[in-house]
Amino acid sequence: MARLLRINASARSQGSHSQETADYFQSKWLEANPDGEIMVRNLARDTIPHIEEATIDGFYTPREQHDDRLRDATRLSDRLIEELMSADEILISTPMYNFSVPSALKAYIDQVVRIGYTFGFDEEKGLFGLVKGKRAYIVTASGAVFSNGNLDAFNFLEPYIKALLSFLGFENICFFSIEGTTVDEAALARSREAARNDIDALFAEAPVSA
Numbered sequence: 001m002a003r004l005l006r007i008n009a010s011a012r013s014q015g016s017h018s019q020e021t022a023d024y025f026q027s028k029w030l031e032a033n034p035d036g037e038i039m040v041r042n043l044a045r046d047t048i049p050h051i052e053e054a055t056i057d058g059f060y061t062p063r064e065q066h067d068d069r070l071r072d073a074t075r076l077s078d079r080l081i082e083e084l085m086s087a088d089e090i091l092i093s094t095p096m097y098n099f100s101v102p103s104a105l106k107a108y109i110d111q112v113v114r115i116g117y118t119f120g121f122d123e124e125k126g127l128f129g130l131v132k133g134k135r136a137y138i139v140t141a142s143g144a145v146f147s148n149g150n151l152d153a154f155n156f157l158e159p160y161i162k163a164l165l166s167f168l169g170f171e172n173i174c175f176f177s178i179e180g181t182t183v184d185e186a187a188l189a190r191s192r193e194a195a196r197n198d199i200d201a202l203f204a205e206a207p208v209s210a
């Protein structure tokens, strides 16, 4: 049975463009995987706390040496990593806030990017990802238009997510970008339609997980 981890990062419960297109992706995914399981993480509703000093101590202390303080401080990270590792595919829907990821998503990232669990390091290989064999789909929504290149220097959202997921070991990373949501109705309509067409094509090519 295929498992999809869906992570929603928009602060909006109504009218979110990133979630609307992610809903479309999810409906197509369910058609392709009728027995599939979807785990939903709504970062606006179920806020992930920022990592603290004890969390960092826990990250850099071998698990067998954890006392109660470090066990408590890393429990959420353990749970989020276990959830991520149990998924075959992940679907992230995220707005651009101030040219990058919302802090709600960054708090999640800080909990799951963890040495020895989701990435490793050794003298020979250097840094390497430990999240292998999973596909990632990301729906972004931005108020401005970035696809024409004029604002390239301000786009820290997609390049950041792409670099981060590659670092963790994802090899298959696919973006659907909704843009112009606050300033350009025509660009919004175009990008929405393009994203739907790309999603249709993706599932028409080959069932993603079935």
Ligand SMILES: Cc1cc2nc3c(=O)[nH]c(=O)nc-3n(C[C@H](O)[C@H](O)[C@H](O)COP(=O)(O)O)c2cc1C
Binding pocket: 010, 011, 012, 015, 016, 017, 018, 019, 094, 095, 096, 097, 098, 099, 100, 141, 142, 143, 144, 145, 181, 182
């Ligand atoms: C706090 C905040 C910061 C934002 N910063 C940017 C930005 O830097 N660049 C941009 O193009 N749009 C920005 N926007 C607009 C959002 O990216 C846009 O409304 C998007 O559609 C939000 O995603 P959602 O529709 O899924 O909620 C910002 C919106 C908010 C609320």
